[in-house]
Amino acid sequence: MAEVTAALVKQLREKTGAGMMDCKKALSENGADVEAATDWLRKKGLAAAAKKAGRIASEGLVGVAVQATRGALVEVNSETDFVARNDDFQALVRGIADLAPEAKGNGDHLQAMEVPSSGRTVTDEITQAVATIGENINFRRTAALEVDEGIIASYVHNQLAPGLGKIGVLVALKSAGDPGELEALGKQIAMHVAAAKPEAVSVDRLDPETVSRERAIYADQAKSSGKPENIIEKIVDGRMRKFYEEAVLLEQVFVVDTDLKVKQAVDRVAEKIGSAITVTDFVRFALGEGLETKTENLADEVAALAGT
Numbered sequence: 257m258a259e260v261t262a263a264l265v266k267q268l269r270e271k272t273g274a275g276m277m278d279c280k281k282a283l284s285e286n287g288a289d290v291e292a293a294t295d296w297l298r299k300k301g302l303a304a305a306a307k308k309a310g311r312i313a314s315e316g317l318v319g320v321a322v323q324a325t326r327g328a329l330v331e332v333n334s335e336t337d338f339v340a341r342n343d344d345f346q347a348l349v350r351g352i353a354d355l356a357p358e359a360k361g362n363g364d365h366l367q368a369m370e371v372p373s374s375g376r377t378v379t380d381e382i383t384q385a386v387a388t389i390g391e392n393i394n395f396r397r398t399a400a401l402e403v404d405e406g407i408i409a410s411y412v413h414n415q416l417a418p419g420l421g422k423i424g425v426l427v428a429l430k431s432a433g434d435p436g437e438l439e440a441l442g443k444q445i446a447m448h449v450a451a452a453k454p455e456a457v458s459v460d461r462l463d464p465e466t467v468s469r470e471r472a473i474y475a476d477q478a479k480s481s482g483k484p485e486n487i488i489e490k491i492v493d494g495r496m497r498k499f500y501e502e503a504v505l506l507e508q509v510f511v512v513d514t515d516l517k518v519k520q521a522v523d524r525v526a527e528k529i530g531s532a533i534t535v536t537d538f539v540r541f542a543l544g545e546g547l548e549t550k551t552e553n554l555a556d557e558v559a560a561l562a563g564t
Contacts (some may be wrong), residue, residue: 258289331398366395410427436527451511455502507519
């Protein structure tokens with residue numbers, strides 16, 4: 257019997273789009289014959305993934321998982337919102353999210369990790385899901401936060417199932433204070449981030465190029481007014497403060513209590529629990545942001561089917 261080599265497995269994967277373990281099994285079952293193995297995979301419905309791989313996938317789910325002082329977000333895309341409501345797809349995303357904290361934001365590492373329930377890698381699990389569900393499915397991204405002491409809080413907006421939805425947020429709070437109080441504050445800040453979409457935690461964490469560009473724009477606008485240079489500088493400083501209030505988490509008006517800025521809300525809880533609190537970072541994933549979406553109308557689809 258011919259040997260099933262890594263080169264043959266690679267060849268079959270490229271030809272069919274099926275998972276590595278499925279390709280290896282197909283070759284073993286068919287005497288290392290690539291054509292016979294291809295037919296075997298097609299009969300099993302596992303070769304269909306390759307044909308679906310080029311289709312636009314901008315729906316899907318964001319998954320959230322928190323494990324002690326470490327948390328992670330993942331985004332897995334499907335072609336339709338209908339599939340996002342499919343139990344099998346939700347189980348897939350939940351399984352990937354549960355592995356994600358260990359991957360610490362490394363997408364390649366996460367995709368190579370083994371899913372305990374199946375023994376397949378995340379990549380092969382997705383390939384299997386494409387064949388089973390019948391739509392193109394893509395792992396898009398992951399991000400993770402961790403603190404040495406404190407909590408990672410999470411929030412999922414438009415939640416379809418526990419830890420799964422359209423917008424996912426993680427917030428890292430560093431503190432030696434009461435975990436219950438920190439969790440409550442963290443959840444509120446995570447909800448705020450979902451709604452307010454800040455660009456950075458603090459002013460010093462903003463992209464310097466963004467700050468320079470904003471200041472230059474405000475300076476040009478002020479100069480066109482013909483005011484003296486010292487007045488222009490004050491105008492620019494005032495407009496930059498307004499920009500920080502819109503772009504920086506700690507400077508934003510707290511959506512939970514609009515009488516406070518976020519930093520003031522944090523200081524109040526810190527005083528209450530008798531321990532300093534630092535918002536070290538946050539991550540916000542909104543499903544499909546920046547992705548191409550399918551915009552064909554019915555007439556276009558009919559024309560495409562008719563070959564016109």
